[in-house]
Amino acid sequence: MPLITYRDALNQALREEMQRDPKVFLMGEEVGVYQGAYKVSRGLLQEFGDRRVIDTPITEEGFTGVGVGAAMVGLRPVIEMMTWNFSMLAMDQIINSAAKMLYMSGGQFRIPIVLRGPGGAAHQLAAQHSQSLESWFAHVPGLKVVAPSTPYDAKGLLKAAIRDDDPVIFCEGETLYGSKGEVPDGDYVVPIGVADVKREGTDVTIVAWSKMVSVAVKAADTLAAEGISCEIIDPRTLRPLDEAPIIASVQKTNRCVVVEEGWEYSGIGAQLAYLIHRDAFSDLDAPVTRVTGADVPMPYAKNLEHLATPSAARVVEAVKQVLYID
Amino acid sequence: MASRVVMPKLSDTMEEGKILRWLKQEGDKVETGQTLAEVETDKATVEMEAYTNGVIRKLVASPGDTIKIGATIAVIGSPDEDISALLESAAPPPAAQARPVPTAMPIRATAPPQVVSHDAATNRALRASPLALRMAAEAGVDLNALQGSGPQGRVIKRDIEAAIAKASASQASAAPAQPVGDVQEIVLSSMRRTIAKRLVQSKAPVPHFYLTVDVAADRLWDAYRALREENYPISLNDVIIKASASALKRHPEVNASFAGDHVKQYSRVHIGLAVALEDGLITPVIRDADSKSLADIAEEVRELVDRARNRRLQPHEYTGATFSISNLGMMGIEEFSAIINPPEAAILAVGALREVPVVEGGQVKIGRRMKMTLSVDHRVADGAQGARFLATLKRMLENPLLIG
Amino acid sequence: MDRPATLSKEAHVELLRKLLLGRRFEERCAEMYALQKIGGFCHLAIGQEAVSVGAMSTLEPDDYIFCSYRDHVHAIVKGSDPGRVMAELFGRDTGLSHGKGGSMHLFDADHGILGGHAIVGAHIPLATGVAFATKYESRPQVVLCFFGEAAVNIGAFHESLNMAALWKLPCVYIVENNRYGMGTSIERASAIYDVAQRACAYDMASETVDGMDVLAVRESVGRAVALARRESKPTLIEARCYRFMGHSMSDPVHGHYRTKEEVEEQKLKDPVRRYFQQLSSQGIIDQAGLEQLNAEVRTIVDAAVEFADASPEPPASALYEDVYSEPYGPYTRSQP
Ligand SMILES: Cc1ncc(C[n+]2csc(CCOP(=O)(O)OP(=O)(O)O)c2C)c(N)n1
Numbered sequence A: 001m002p003l004i005t006y007r008d009a010l011n012q013a014l015r016e017e018m019q020r021d022p023k024v025f026l027m028g029e030e031v032g033v034y035q036g037a038y039k040v041s042r043g044l045l046q047e048f049g050d051r052r053v054i055d056t057p058i059t060e061e062g063f064t065g066v067g068v069g070a071a072m073v074g075l076r077p078v079i080e081m082m083t084w085n086f087s088m089l090a091m092d093q094i095i096n097s098a099a100k101m102l103y104m105s106g107g108q109f110r111i112p113i114v115l116r117g118p119g120g121a122a123h124q125l126a127a128q129h130s131q132s133l134e135s136w137f138a139h140v141p142g143l144k145v146v147a148p149s150t151p152y153d154a155k156g157l158l159k160a161a162i163r164d165d166d167p168v169i170f171c172e173g174e175t176l177y178g179s180k181g182e183v184p185d186g187d188y189v190v191p192i193g194v195a196d197v198k199r200e201g202t203d204v205t206i207v208a209w210s211k212m213v214s215v216a217v218k219a220a221d222t223l224a225a226e227g228i229s230c231e232i233i234d235p236r237t238l239r240p241l242d243e244a245p246i247i248a249s250v251q252k253t254n255r256c257v258v259v260e261e262g263w264e265y266s267g268i269g270a271q272l273a274y275l276i277h278r279d280a281f282s283d284l285d286a287p288v289t290r291v292t293g294a295d296v297p298m299p300y301a302k303n304l305e306h307l308a309t310p311s312a313a314r315v316v317e318a319v320k321q322v323l324y325i326d
Numbered sequence B: 001m002a003s004r005v006v007m008p009k010l011s012d013t014m015e016e017g018k019i020l021r022w023l024k025q026e027g028d029k030v031e032t033g034q035t036l037a038e039v040e041t042d043k044a045t046v047e048m049e050a051y052t053n054g055v056i057r058k059l060v061a062s063p064g065d066t067i068k069i070g071a072t073i074a075v076i077g078s079p080d081e082d083i084s085a086l087l088e089s090a091a092p093p094p095a096a097q098a099r100p101v102p103t104a105m106p107i108r109a110t111a112p113p114q115v116v117s118h119d120a121a122t123n124r125a126l127r128a129s130p131l132a133l134r135m136a137a138e139a140g141v142d143l144n145a146l147q148g149s150g151p152q153g154r155v156i157k158r159d160i161e162a163a164i165a166k167a168s169a170s171q172a173s174a175a176p177a178q179p180v181g182d183v184q185e186i187v188l189s190s191m192r193r194t195i196a197k198r199l200v201q202s203k204a205p206v207p208h209f210y211l212t213v214d215v216a217a218d219r220l221w222d223a224y225r226a227l228r229e230e231n232y233p234i235s236l237n238d239v240i241i242k243a244s245a246s247a248l249k250r251h252p253e254v255n256a257s258f259a260g261d262h263v264k265q266y267s268r269v270h271i272g273l274a275v276a277l278e279d280g281l282i283t284p285v286i287r288d289a290d291s292k293s294l295a296d297i298a299e300e301v302r303e304l305v306d307r308a309r310n311r312r313l314q315p316h317e318y319t320g321a322t323f324s325i326s327n328l329g330m331m332g333i334e335e336f337s338a339i340i341n342p343p344e345a346a347i348l349a350v351g352a353l354r355e356v357p358v359v360e361g362g363q364v365k366i367g368r369r370m371k372m373t374l375s376v377d378h379r380v381a382d383g384a385q386g387a388r389f390l391a392t393l394k395r396m397l398e399n400p401l402l403i404g
Numbered sequence C: 001m002d003r004p005a006t007l008s009k010e011a012h013v014e015l016l017r018k019l020l021l022g023r024r025f026e027e028r029c030a031e032m033y034a035l036q037k038i039g040g041f042c043h044l045a046i047g048q049e050a051v052s053v054g055a056m057s058t059l060e061p062d063d064y065i066f067c068s069y070r071d072h073v074h075a076i077v078k079g080s081d082p083g084r085v086m087a088e089l090f091g092r093d094t095g096l097s098h099g100k101g102g103s104m105h106l107f108d109a110d111h112g113i114l115g116g117h118a119i120v121g122a123h124i125p126l127a128t129g130v131a132f133a134t135k136y137e138s139r140p141q142v143v144l145c146f147f148g149e150a151a152v153n154i155g156a157f158h159e160s161l162n163m164a165a166l167w168k169l170p171c172v173y174i175v176e177n178n179r180y181g182m183g184t185s186i187e188r189a190s191a192i193y194d195v196a197q198r199a200c201a202y203d204m205a206s207e208t209v210d211g212m213d214v215l216a217v218r219e220s221v222g223r224a225v226a227l228a229r230r231e232s233k234p235t236l237i238e239a240r241c242y243r244f245m246g247h248s249m250s251d252p253v254h255g256h257y258r259t260k261e262e263v264e265e266q267k268l269k270d271p272v273r274r275y276f277q278q279l280s281s282q283g284i285i286d287q288a289g290l291e292q293l294n295a296e297v298r299t300i301v302d303a304a305v306e307f308a309d310a311s312p313e314p315p316a317s318a319l320y321e322d323v324y325s326e327p328y329g330p331y332t333r334s335q336p
């Protein structure tokens, strides 16, 4: 299987879906001539022309609304958020229009839209450019939220998202774009709502998604050297959440650490902890423990940024804590 | 480093102990081995020793308090170190009667909120992970007897696993009442194993059978009278102990215990003597009774019984018997059967010595007779084996010169 | 309080000195970025200095400014210590925001600098709000709000201009029209080419000015500031300029969206050189004078880098500081 980047995997998915269905178009800031702020849309303007690859003014609320309207009458827009930080401007269209249209219209208007773009911290981008906001969207009924961690998952899930008839929030990882993995040429789909066991293990369950999977893997490697076996589960879809494999894993290992790049308060991990307490309470030998971003706006200084971001070392610490190892 | 003094487990069946009095006060220096307190267990009043050197920083429990095993009753440390963390997790008195005993099952079923209360000042919180609670319930482990190794003494999976491992080890070896001595293990025949299994099913936990003999005790009585006239302070019971020990030496199949998949036979003979207390029963042990003189046995029995009645026996003095004798003769009981004291395999119930008309050489004479009933664990021995032991014993008692 | 229309010789030299300081500072930033002393996004204003220098030359020290992420020169010209600006870019404790803001978020309350903001257009309502407040309290200050031409497509721009005109707020909106967003030209993003015309919709005063000419900017903004201060009325000023560098330090100079030739052609209009030539033709300064000025500002920039380099990183304890105005005890125990 070819080894390609996460960026190119997404590019393949876009290209293949645009070839497959003329109703699919890509819209956003700098997606065309500039070839994408993160070059995910490289070459698409050349292949599909400016009818289907559309540069917009900096009008997040505006062009998101344009996308939702187009979706109401049957088009399948893929809207690029340059980063999810800017989606705040489009929140009204996402939450009040896209997520509610089908319900409000009594099932008459589906919104088959994909809103995609990178999230999370990169390197010293400071407070307004470093946020992981997937829990915001996961809160909202009517939205689906996807956050792939590997090139394989990225391609398969983006194709699934484009074919899905509901609004999908597709969270990419800004620092994942250059990461490489095996991706088959041609068509395949990773279904939305299906988790994946990234590593099997016996002593502790680590739940992580997007960028945090690699942090978990790094921690698991360190722990393996100490004889501790970690099972890493990547939910891949955060809403709807594939609960069963997580519960089954915790029933096996009796403990769970959730690694989340975003803030702790009201994060996805809080929901996971609740689910585990609900369904695997008598299997727990330790409280579900969370490793999250620090509860502060992201600082700019490199050293502070490190402190504020989940690290493999902190995951190792948390695993030892739930294993009662000092 | 300061450490907690917890209510120790001072008997196999003990669940809680009552502090009778403290022999050291707060501020006193203590050394390992020194007596800290007198504790009344279900079996005895026991002197509790210190396991560490230091200064008594805090007496958590007061005289009269009844405390669960494992709960903190005092803190020993250096004079000025901070012991607040230890005190926080300490168990304040009085525990037992004040609240329902928090066992695993009720917690899962009804979860009375005070059981898991964090208010350490007024409540001993039982801390256990949900998994530990479930495992304990399934395995029948008493959570209260465990000292958790998790944060704040939380009982966690590994603590339950350790307890289960320990329990099965002690079941296998019958600890802590395990007699010390040379042990010969006899592999169970498949028939024996089947018998063991079947009999347990029919009468759990120990399948008893009973053998009774009537001992012609005329010579025994004469010998006893003669010694008494010499002011020799022995009792008939002492003689029975000595004779039983000698007989057991010859019939080790009764001096044994059942250990699940095998039988342990003991080469040393430790006789437990049931002693009635006002409110119960205790069995002080005469160790190596077979090799002790009658006089030694007599003196040891006197001393042990005395202390037993005053509840001053140490645990090692009433555990570890290989065979027991219960004598209700002095209470006028003619004949009875006793219940085996596990893990022992047999117990001898001795009835009263009675005068009966006997025909001897065509004449009616006054004879002395004494009935003895042997209860035997059928998993360990069969009727014939028990009968042979009983025959030897009877012969010895009828001819006291054979004893020894 | 209007500035005299004709400047003294010293005032001209001072304007030139500011242009040079801005230019040399930005060049040094590029170097420091390459050396990885500066992280994150770093947007330079090389080519656009005349807008900020000219505009702010009309201000009193306690007037306010807002700007986008392209904010280094604005901060220095408004009065921030170059050392503290550089320290902020280095992520050091001595920086304007103690290393927590970085390049895109320069704030300096002592000099009326109310921030670099990194969400395009999001600061336009903020500036409008500050103008509302100065009027409400009858204070004399005016607000300058700088943003790029691409920001005029943001809804918040329109909402703000409407309110400023409606309520007559003392705010001057200055569009630094460098023709491009990141890589989208104004022609491809805006239905109206003349940005200043946007003001018509709100019946607001507007001007279009050559943003490469520091004196022209100064005059135009001077009128707007006077209108704001005297009559409390807003103005929209479109300053047509050009950036000589890529959008940020992560971008190439021209990329796919503009040609090398276009950039070279624009460089002929370099506002710094142009102003020097103007002054030297009037005999106000000669080449030697320029060199002396350059040496002066280089010393300042060198000292700034030295200061930043020698400054400590913020302490770990700073992580939880300034989240709230009260000392912040994180509400959970699991924080590091
Ligand atoms: C709301 C929002 N959307 C997108 C971006 C990403 N972005 C940063 S700068 C920029 C271009 C802005 O161009 P312009 O307003 O003309 O300012 P210039 O950079 O030219 O000074 C874009 C799209 C952003 N920061 N904020």
Ligand SMILES: [Mg+2]
Pocket: C148, C149, C150, C176, C177, C178, C179, C180, C181
């Ligand atoms: Mg621009």
